[in-house]
Amino acid sequence: MIEVKDLKKHFRTFKKEQGLKASIKSLFHREFVDVKALDGISLDVKQGEIRGFIGPNGAGKSTTIKILSGVLYPTSGYVSVNGFEPWKQREKYVKNIGVVFGQKQQLWLDLPSVDTFHLNKEIYDIPQELFTKNLDYFVKLFDLEDIIRRPARQLSLGEKMKCELIAALLHDPKIVFLDEPTIGLDVLSKEKIRQFIKKVNKDKGITFLLTTHDLDDIENLCQKITIINQGKIIYDDTLQKIKAEIDTKILDVKFSKALKEYKVPEGIKILNKGDMEIKIEVDKKKHKVDEVIGYILKHYAINDINVSNPEIEDIIKKIYSQSK
Numbered sequence: 076m077i078e079v080k081d082l083k084k085h086f087r088t089f090k091k092e093q094g095l096k097a098s099i100k101s102l103f104h105r106e107f108v109d110v111k112a113l114d115g116i117s118l119d120v121k122q123g124e125i126r127g128f129i130g131p132n133g134a135g136k137s138t139t140i141k142i143l144s145g146v147l148y149p150t151s152g153y154v155s156v157n158g159f160e161p162w163k164q165r166e167k168y169v170k171n172i173g174v175v176f177g178q179k180q181q182l183w184l185d186l187p188s189v190d191t192f193h194l195n196k197e198i199y200d201i202p203q204e205l206f207t208k209n210l211d212y213f214v215k216l217f218d219l220e221d222i223i224r225r226p227a228r229q230l231s232l233g234e235k236m237k238c239e240l241i242a243a244l245l246h247d248p249k250i251v252f253l254d255e256p257t258i259g260l261d262v263l264s265k266e267k268i269r270q271f272i273k274k275v276n277k278d279k280g281i282t283f284l285l286t287t288h289d290l291d292d293i294e295n296l297c298q299k300i301t302i303i304n305q306g307k308i309i310y311d312d313t314l315q316k317i318k319a320e321i322d323t324k325i326l327d328v329k330f331s332k333a334l335k336e337y338k339v340p341e342g343i344k345i346l347n348k349g350d351m352e353i354k355i356e357v358d359k360k361k362h363k364v365d366e367v368i369g370y371i372l373k374h375y376a377i378n379d380i381n382v383s384n385p386e387i388e389d390i391i392k393k394i395y396s397q398s399k
């Protein structure tokens with residue numbers, strides 16, 4: 076559905092020193108620098124997939140989405156989305172895709188969202204019957220009957236985002252690009268949006284490419300993730316595999332009395348420590364978890380031990396640092 080090979084996007088910007096003198100000088104002589112926003116990325120997203128596309132700030136996520144949705148030209152590389160080259164045959168292509176930028180509104184703020192929906196009906200040439208059917212389906216799914224009749228400007232961030240999603244879906248696109256759709260939302264709204272995406276993906280088979288900084292989004296929605304860092308793909312596989320690759324357990328130990336000093340077996344990493352508690356990371360390739368627990372029980376008086384998996388956030392941090 077989405078095929079990308081060796082995609083590059085370089086932005087040419089110019090360097091400017093501070094100060095008036097430098098400003099005047101730069102009028103006559105500009106020193107250019109090339110920013111390699113995308114430095115040869117490849118992607119392969121299958122039909123019906125919800126792909127998570129994650130990476131730190133400035134990694135190149137939005138640039139990728141802009142190229143895939145045809146807003147930006149690439150510097151070089153091959154892109155095919157549902158058989159289209161996104162920046163060609165624009166009018167035909169946009170009927171295949173939907174785009175939501177969490178940081179940028181597409182609703183007309185002075186109009187009720189339902190009016191924006193009607194405008195989209197004209198722009199995308201949506202047949203009346205399909206329009207009514209889809210509007211009904213999405214509005215019920217989000218429970219937004221009243222909200223869509225109020226000027227978008229008056230809506231909360233979460234309500235607006237739900238309307239944005241509907242606006243991007245009414246023309247039955249095959250692929251939807253979501254750039255941080257849950258940014259700034261509360262836990263409940265985030266959860267509603269996740270359920271919505273899941274249901275729409277299941278009911279309509281729509282393919283989603285989703286960027287987010289919220290790893291709960293990824294855990295809830297995506298089987299496969301692609302991690303990008305400094306314009307390069309550093310991981311492209313299942314979430315489980317990452318978790319398995321980094322084969323660690325986290326032990327939270329609560330002592331029954333305050334301890335000034337304590338020891339852990341050699342090679343065990345201490346993540347956090349206090350008088351009454353310690354948090355350690357056990358690399359299962361080096362240690363057996365039950366032996367580490369045995370060691371702790373033998374040497375200290377314990378109130379509680381909790382064994383858990385590492386947070387995905389920590390896993391990704393590790394991958395980022397390994398790729399540097």
Ligand SMILES: Nc1ncnc2c1ncn2[C@@H]1O[C@H](COP(=O)(O)OP(=O)(O)OP(=O)(O)O)[C@@H](O)[C@H]1O
Nearest residue numbers: 086088110112130131132133134135136137138139
């Ligand atoms: N129009 C532009 N001109 C110059 N540089 C740009 C432009 N757009 C993006 N960049 C640069 O390209 C790099 C990638 O930016 P991009 O917006 O794709 O990052 P991102 O992964 O979406 O980050 P974030 O998580 O902060 O949204 C950054 O270094 C950014 O400064």
Ligand SMILES: [Mg+2]
Nearest residue numbers: 136137138254
């Ligand atoms: Mg971005």
